[in-house]
Amino acid sequence: MNKIYPQQGFALLEALIAMFITAGVLLGLGVLHIKSVQQSALTTQRTIATMQANDLIDRMWASVCSLDNSTGQPDTDKVDTIKTQWTNRWKVTGNTSSFVNGLTPEQIALHNRMNGWSGNLKIDDATKRRYEITIEWENKKAKWYEGNLADKESFIYYFSVPKCEV
Template sequence: MKNQKIQQGFTLLEALIAMFITASALLGLGLLHLKSVQQSQLATQRTIANIQANDLVDRMWANVCSLSTQQAGIITSWQGRWDPTTAGTLASNQSAMHQLLNSWQGTVTQPDTTKQRYQVVITWTNAKAAWYSSTAQTQSFTYNFTLPTCAS
C-alpha cells in the first residue's frame, strides 16, 4: 500500500509534460510553415525579376546593331512595359504578375564601355517580409550580360 501513495499525481505530471512537448512541436511547425510561405513569395518575386531582366536582354539583343542610338528608348520602353500602373492593356494574368513586385525599379549600367557588358539591377519592396520587422524589406536582383558587337 505504501507504493501506491508514493506515485500519487505522477500521471498528471506526465500528461502536463506531454502537452508541453506537443504544444512546442506544433508551434515550431507553425513557424516553419510561415517561413516556408515567406521564402516561396521571395522565390516568386525573384523569378519575376529574372523574367524582367531577360525581357530587357531580348529587347537589346534584337536591336544590337542600333543599340548605341536606341538604348535609352529600349530601356524606357522596358520600364514602361513592366509598370503595373500603365499596363492596362495586359491580360489579367500578366497584370497580376506585374503587380507582384511592389515599387520595383530597374536600372541598367554599362560598367565596361569598351565591350557591350551591361548590368541590370532590379529592386523592389517585399511587404510580405515585414511580418518580423517594423519596415518592409528591400530586395534586389542583379543580372550581368554581354552582347556581341554588331557585324556590319
C-alpha cells in the same frame, strides 16, 4: 487494508509535460510554415524579376545592330530608349481584365506582386559591351518582423551583347 500508492498523480504530471512538449513542437512547426510561405513569396518575386530581366535582354539582342554610335561604342541615347520602353511595359498597376502594354492578365497579376518595383539599365563596360540590369521591389511579407519596411529586395544581372557584324 489500505494500500499506499506512492506514484499517485504521476500520470497527471506526465500528461502535463507531454502537453508542453507537443505545444512547443506545434509552435515550432507554425514558425517553420510562416518562414516557408515568406521564402515562397520571395522566390516568386525573384522569378518575376528574372522574367523582366530576360525581357530587357531580348530587347537589347533584338536591337544589337542599332545600339552602336558612329565610334562603335554603345549609344547611351539608344540604350536609354530601350530602357524606357522596357520600364513603361512593366509599369502596370491594377487592371487585370484585359491586355495592357502587351501583357496578358496573368502577367499583370504576377507583376502586381512586385510592390514598389523599379528597374534600371546601365552600361557597365562600354568596351566589352557589358550591361547591368537592376530590379528592386519591396518584399513586405518577409520584412514585417524586422520592423523596417523600407528595405528593398534587389536582383542584379550582368550580360553582354556582341558587336553587330554586317
